[in-house]
Amino acid sequence: MYQVSRGIYRELSPEIVTGRDGHEAVLRSSEQAIERLATDRHYFAAPARSLFREIRVHFPIQAQAHVWAVVRDYMAAADGAIAQLTTHGRDVFGNRLNCRATTRRGSSCRRAPSNANGYCPSHQHLAITEDIDLASAA
Numbered sequence: 327m328y329q330v331s332r333g334i335y336r337e338l339s340p341e342i343v344t345g346r347d348g349h350e351a352v353l354r355s356s357e358q359a360i361e362r363l364a365t366d367r368h369y370f371a372a373p374a375r376s377l378f379r380e381i382r383v384h385f386p387i388q389a390q391a392h393v394w395a396v397v398r399d400y401m402a403a404a405d406g407a408i409a410q411l412t413t414h415g416r417d418v419f420g421n422r423l424n425c426r427a428t429t430r431r432g433s434s435c436r437r438a439p440s441n442a443n444g445y446c447p448s449h450q451h452l453a454i455t456e457d458i459d460l461a462s463a464a
């Protein structure tokens with residue numbers, strides 16, 4: 327997974343203008359974004375935009391468009407790869423995933439999610455209502 331964050335860093339590092347601290351910050355932010363994407367992708371809204379916002383201060387104005395393009399492309403590729411890897415009830419680090427639903431008693435559902443939407447078979451209806459919410463919000 328860290329190939330992705332190193333890839334982002336490698337492509338962008340010649341354009342960093344904030345010195346050694348800037349290099350460290352860009353690498354660390356990229357690693358954190360990928361890690362969060364890998365473990366928490368259902369709750370990580372707009373990962374590319376959030377990483378871009380975090381690191382853009384380390385680049386000059388004329389490099390911003392390139393920085394955004396690199397971040398967007400790498401994060402999209404990573405998200406696709408992670409979605410594929412997390413369909414068998416484990417995250418990319420091998421940790422067991424739990425269903426995203428909360429039970430009537432208020433604790434989280436302990437069953438394994440059955441597919442990429444992150445819900446177990448008995449909570450699939452929540453994924454459907456979520457899609458409807460997103461569609462009506464758009």
Ligand SMILES: [Zn+2]
Nearest residue numbers: 425435446449
């Ligand atoms: Zn469930």
